[in-house]
Amino acid sequence: MTHIEKVSRRGFLGSAIGAGALVLGVGVESAEAATTAWSPSVYLGLEPNGTAVIVAHRSEMGTGIRSVLPMVVADELEADWQKVRVQQAVGDTKYGSQNTDGSCSIRDFYDAMREAGATARLMLEQAAAKKWNVPAVECKGQNHFVVHAKSGKKAAYGELVKIAATLPVPKKGDLRLKPESEFRYIGKELPTIDQADHTRGAGRFGIDARMPGMLYASIERPPVLGAKLRSFDDSAVKGVKGVVQTSTIPGFKPPHLFQALGGVAVLADSTWSAAQGRKKLKVEWDLGPNGAFDSAREKAEILAKIKQPGKVVRNEGDVDKVFAGASRIHEASYYVPLLSHAPMEPPAAVAEWRDGKVVTYAATQNPQAVQEAVAGAMGIKKEDVTCHVTLLGGGFGRKSKPDYVCEAAILSKQVGKPVKVVWSREDDIKFDFYHANAGMYMKAALDDKGRPTAWLHRSAFPSIGSTFDAAAEYAMELEMGMGWVDLPYAIANHRAENLPHKNHVRIGWMRAVAHIYHAFAIHSFVDELAAAANRDRVEYILDLLGPDRQVPIQPVGMKYWNNDQGQDKFPVDTARLKRVLEVAAEKSGWANKKPGKGRALGVAAHRSFLTYVAAVVEVEVDDRGRLTIPRVDVAVDAGQIISPERARSQVEGAAVFGTSLAMMGEITAADGRIVQSNFNNYPVARIQEAPRVTHVHLVPSKAPAAGIGEPGVPPIAPAITSAIFAATGKRIRELPVRKTKLV
């Protein structure tokens, strides 16, 4: 999350650098420019042979962003995509925020990319004008040439590089951005640059990075958050073939931030030897207060807590008065457990400490956070940390937090060689920054049509804020702003309350973050209300959304987070949410598919990351209670779409991610330790469990680009449980679904 990072820095670290302060780059000269030949922007350069070198400053974890943002540059540059080479940026604030998170890459950088491309095109046109001695306005960049229509003259971009390099960089106001009708790549169906490599195993990920002479580390970490190393015995380790030495990593000082967890490392000449050596370690820990943490007990505490009043975070009308006089009340509590990101590539990095500086190759969503965290760990300046960004084998938020890179850097200094750290799957599942477990209590007073006249929503969950402030117990603005205090239903009396809750494990942000549990509770509750009223669910939601309007969101005691965007540019617009719901209903055949035996549709519509999404999920439950998902229809209004192909793929993937967390995801803890360890006991959806097909319907929109990586996730779980209720009569109020017998 760009925005979480910003809060962390400003609110907790006091750094002057805000991640939101974009260095737009146009005209900035740099020693690490795209090419030494000519770089009119930090985001691009041209070589004399005409190759356009476009810098991808955001991390590639599967969204396609390192192709799609360069396509925007190439479009405005009027570049031939075949003559473009994409170069991955190292971590550097000159690019603006590189924290690839929060579904904001396009939203935050679309304009900057267009300006970078248009700047270079204008300068090439000016160079041609100078060469031909004609007015620059008569010269036009076209598919890697500048042409002068009057004279029929034509020059390849490469021929113009030398002259262009002598020209002043034009002011932003002088740029001519292309009209939409002339877009060459924006909004078109282009494959990403990495597709071919991935079919040949040629993509290089963090786990594939090597440095000469490196050792491989396997680390025994404190089994409980905050546990301290009491003693260890490595006498049996040294007999393991390939083991070079052991080394200890000190524990963190609170708050834990992105610091290394600490522990005892075994360093060896291969991944295997390091892991074998680690098995021979004997380590004693002082577990500390979190050694008593038990997730079942915590769940009971949370579910009890939300029956009590909490801190009011949204308040309209007078819910107490309406509840007191109501003849019909409906209430329910919901629970979503801790979840682990489990990207297919576990955290991995290689780092070398040399002469007071660190060079690292890391699978990271945020190379600038790597610089800061490693600098903090080593006591050096962040400018002395060079972070090369590899491909990421999935991220989902886990790889925004560079504790594993700190481990590699710390160990490299200790052993005097480059060190590669690759987490095992067990390490990944047991030492994650977990998606928060959450309890939600919902209460509504209902009129004679079953419509709410008052609405109360209480939530309690450990906050991401505990990463930055060890004492944090209340939710952060961004957590509350994720589908909770911004609920746009037309209900006159509306209150939201937050109950404080302490973390016992590291809490982090995972794809769609707090929307996951808020969406599950809210849309499940709506489904219950529609069922209680015996009304069609789609019609009921449309009624709840009320007239087409922009809903001003005014929470209590804070500003509305809204992804750090103004409500003027990105309002909460009920017309857009209704529209996606109508499209999803129509495309799925909602009106004609009435629930049959064990087979039914479910629905949910949710705004997240400024994008409007409605999902209709079809489930089939057989007579043994086994559930399959034959079809999902998702309608999406994400504003302007740059790459429809990648937008669809993100929403298809989100449906699978949502299915995993709805059906099977659950992390538990006993005696402070995480119980799960691998895909056998932390299952994720496999091919036969995933939706058989997800149809993505991109709703044309004139709104500015919002976000696409995450918004497909939140409606999936409540749509699945809505369908389960329609198919079986079983009401699921607690995830994952697999804990409930369906027949």
Add this chain to the structure above:
Amino acid sequence: MIQLKVNGSAKKFDGDPEMPLLWYLRDVLDYTGTKFGCGAGLCGACTVHVNGEATRSCVTSMRDAAGKEITTIEGLGAKSEHPLQAAWKQCNVSQCGYCQSGQIMQAAALLKAKPKPTNADIDTAMQGNICRCGTYQRIRQAIQIAAGVKA
């Protein structure tokens, strides 16, 4: 001394015979197309062909690989592109791409055994290969295209 063939080349190995084939391929030979995902045969990211059979290299020891012919993703289309590789590109299957080597190796073994797989055949063959990005529907589509069967 363990002898084996990797992508047609003869190799010798005198390290720990218990080392999984995966780490020999990755750490010793730098054939990094074969991925680590779980270390326990649960996710399929490390799938290679051992004497033509789809095999989880993370739970196959070098002792068991002795005398065998190993094909990795780097060797699959070395001479000419495998139809699955072409179909994968046609469908833009990959998101992060990490699991796709294993997916393609698994699918290649399926098509060798069953050139015209049904949906159920695909589910059965591919259920051991996890894709956390959730590209399954395109994986299915690409297999069907490569096999020339209708969806």
